[in-house]
Amino acid sequence: MKEKRRYKDNLNGMTNVGESLESVERDLLLRRITVWGIFPVWILLVVLTLSPFTGDPSAPIKNLIISFWGFIGSIVVVWMAWYKGLEIKLKKSLSIFIGGYLCILMFSTIFAYNKGLAISEIVLWFTLCAVAFSIHILIREERELEWILLWVVIAIGLSSVYGFLQKFGIDPFPWSTRNVEEYRGLPSSYANPNFAGHALLFGVITSAGLTLYYFSLIFRDIKNNSEENSSSLRWNWIKLAISLVAFFLTFTHLYFTRMRSARIALLMSFCFALFYILYGHKWHPRRIIGFALGLSVVGVVLITIIFYILGMVGNESPLPFDNSLNLRLNGYYGAVKMILERPLLGYGPGNYRFANIPYWTNYEKLWFTLEKKRNYHVHCDPLEVLIDGGILAGVFYFGMILLGFVGGIYLYRNSNTKFGKYIGIAISSIFVAFASDAIFGFNIRVPVSSALFSLYLGLSQFMIEDEEIRVPNKRFRTLSLIAFVLCGITSIYQAFAYYADVNLQKARGGIHWAQEYERKNQPQVRARLLDKALEFVEIGLRYKSYDPRFSEVAGRICMMKDDYKSALEHFDRAIRVDPYNPELWTVQTQCCLNWVHYANNEKVNLDMPAQQVLDLAEKSAENALKYNDKYPDAYEGMARALYFKTLFLRLPENDKRDLYSRAIEYGKKALEHGVKESFSLLQILILCHQGIKDYQGCADFLQRALSIDMENIELWSRYANVMKELGYPPEYLSTLEKVYAKLKKEANRTAPTLAQLGLMIYQENIRRGEATDIAMSVLEDTLRLNPNELSTWGAYIYAVPEGRRLESIRNQVQKLSSATTPLPEILGLISKPEEEINWLYITKEVLNLVNSDEKNRVPYKTQVLRYSWIAEICFSENINSSKGDKPEIYANLIDIYLKLKFQHRALPCFQLAQNVQSNSVRQRVFYLWAETLFKMKKYEDSLEKIRESLKINPEHIQSRVLLVQTLLQLNRFSEANLEFQALKQVLPEDSATMRSLKRMFENRQS
């Protein structure tokens, strides 16, 4: 009772907004419900909510909640204006600073690069301003102020409890950053320890203020001990306990976040509070601000001296600052340059993240490349505000902070209660801490701290001495309606933004699972997942087309679907809104190159000329390097693009040599800057060196590649060729022997490579004039190690003269049959007595094995080593045979040779297989014959074979397509056109084949 009376007494002594509006009797129920009911829920939700459905679990959902509050606030204001017919008085300074800041931001948006993002930032700022504004209208009593602050403390305290649970490993939330250092800083419900630090400052200072206040109340009540105040004493004890616990929780949590700027901010606020209690309370607020400005001038002199010392004194020695400070100091440099470049209107709200890349220093380039990150904020709010909206925005920003600070002091001065005194100092201290914290961070851009800033800015106006703008009911009605509509729109906007982020996360999930199913070799599930992911990201794009993440993800999905044209369109869109991002340019390069590679592999036509695609790739890599010359992936992309030009474009030899040299230059730079996946780049460098006939350079890179993948059989084969070009240097044999000895320790696992190395050692020994028997010993040794591996047999058989191969196989099989390792089945078939060998069956088996190897992606060289020797034996053993199945055997050999890319060996087989009995096989033989001749550019011969194939089956589509292609090559356009028109009857016009033929027609005719 006494407590209530005291509040009423307090009310009598204060000037508040409510009083000037209407009497307490006319107070609205809806306002009370909002303050006492909705407010606490809102504070709890803003501080504690996390969403597992978005990539950033904090910002999108919290922004939605904040905007929703703005909407509720506007409903109450509309109610006040329309239903109750009230008029209001607004604080002039608050209205001017908030309105001015919003206007400046809107104006700078007109000139912003990414207008969509600037608008989204304005929406956020509008909501925050609406929160501050509505709070200053709705809060009328000190106990309401106390109630709200208590809930702030409870919410932040609860969040800290969650932070400590994280410390002890109890955390049900699916964090993706759980294994990252950041998680150890206890991100709690803020998603990041730094963000936590910004919000915790509010919690620590408010809880300290409340604790002292309740303690003083209890102290007084205990002194005046009576039955009457026992109930209020009990409540005060409870409130004290809450504040005290919250203080310890938030303070300890702040310590664990390891955030230095928050500690400095806390120290500054403590110094201010101490100063104010000792001296400042006797001063007028204006004098305090004047004194603070004077101190700032002294600070400026000191800072300039520090700059001088850092820059000039001890010039030789480096500055041992840690990475965090280092990055900040580098970031500030670029930020200042940006401000001076556009001092009046800035770059538009939020546009720093896109516009800052060209201002990166060398250190930033290096660091952001290594960490695959970029700085979305300056980490100094005053500078970022100037970048966002120019100098005027800076004035309003500082004005808002000063207003909050002064508001706290006025609360202290004008309040007759202890509450006003303690909380007044606390609020001013909070603004001091906020300003100090802003120098090293971006607390105004983090959802919780920005919401709390708005809340405290509104609360600070409670007893401020300021002129008021009287808004008559008629105008109030109009204004409230506008505010209501705008708040509604911003809420809907934030809801869509959240929905878009959810879809982006779903799309990312889709990509992840598609990759998983790719690993499991389930292409259909993968394709379905990618379709779904694209659908999700396209939904997101509808609402956030200004956000480059969406287009980038869409592009990546299209790339995975091999739809490179659409991917390029998406990347183009992403680059339009984020034009300096080296990563985006590099991805575009990769997309172009993958497209060309895919078109070549899958024999599909590009939708635009290869020259154009490769030029785009080169240009994109060039742009990436323009904005970050330390980006290794861009160097790699450039090297690859130049190499592809030599590979896929018809260029004069001189141009090719020039491109090879440039590719080598860029490739070397990529390696120098630490490219992550260097193996494929090394392969390109090897080929480029071969292209310019620099075999020594080629050998160097081959050795480097072999040190990464020593078991790569193709590289060893290339190594042998390069060594041949270098005239077999003396160390060649010793290198081979050393690696052979090394791989021998894991002979089973490395069988094909060991076989290849054995063969190379044998050949080198023979070249050096070693006796064949001695040279053969290494191959026999390899055979003993891996008798179950066909490639080992392949290596061995190559060393045996042609006529003695079957006999040699029989001998070795006999020798090794007693070994514990079973021999390959096919050897049993080959080593039978001559008359029992079923060559047709053997060729069929080999064909099956080749197919299975192809499916299992066994390296090509291994396949050659495994099967070509069987084909060779089969060919030579059957050439003089008169058996009936001879054509069938050679028909199978054709398939084997073509699969092993031995066209020249397949050619004689066609002749021998043309009399095969089965019509379908014969037709296939003729078709393959024609195709092989076509590839060898023997078009007349090819035409003849196509005619043969079509004689057997006139409807054979592939033969008809090949016929059109061949006729075109022979410049027999009218015939080709006739055939083409006929094909149109059986093939859909939009099929890849028809499109490809159409393009061929166009190309040939032009």
Add this chain to the structure above:
Amino acid sequence: MSAKEDVHTENKIYSRVQKILSQQYGYLSICATCLLIIVLYVSIAYLRFAPKILSRLEESVGENLMKFAMSLEKAKNPVDAKRIYEIATKSKFSGEFNRTYVLYRLGYLYWEDKEYEKSAEYLLQSVQSTFPQISAYPLLIDSMLKLNRTEECLPLIEKWLKEVRDREMYAEAHFYLGSVYKRLGQENKAEETWVKGHKILPGSKSTYELAIHYKSLNNCEKAVYYAESVLKNQLLPTREEYMNKIISQCKSSS
């Protein structure tokens, strides 16, 4: 315009300024402008000194890369850690000892991946620096032995023995020296060195080698003595099983 009018205009402006200043927003706006000027002044001052400051900061880029790579190692990502350490070796360091440490870590990671050539290359640099990383010696000698560069080990171990500071490492140096002698076919010298190693730290790797050595010479008495020493001192827990085997073999043969 007359002087009287001038005074009048001045008074008008003065009263206007006074009126604005008397209002809260006016006063705060002027203070905010002052703050803004201060911020701009500091910014321009920074721009003036920044090139020098940043170039000095760049001097310590190696240290920051080192810390980054260390955090990657801690997060069990040795592949990226190696990449960053390699970039760090090409960067500037404020302290040469940090470069040495980077070389040592790089050598260690390559040694773990059994890439002994690269490991030896980096470890050699780390022991040849102005601030030699003594803990690199065992890995370096081990890599050299794996690469069959036995003869190069001798001068390195001599240097190591001069720089060694604690008993454990002194014993380890003797173990490696003995191993090198053995590889070079100088069995007696090897035995002598291992005995020294055993005396420095009984139960160390030298003791273990002695047990094996004497077992191979069928000198069961000494083999059992050294094997028991290994078991007693418990410095090589993973090798105790083998020592037990030697003891049981010797006992059964006697």
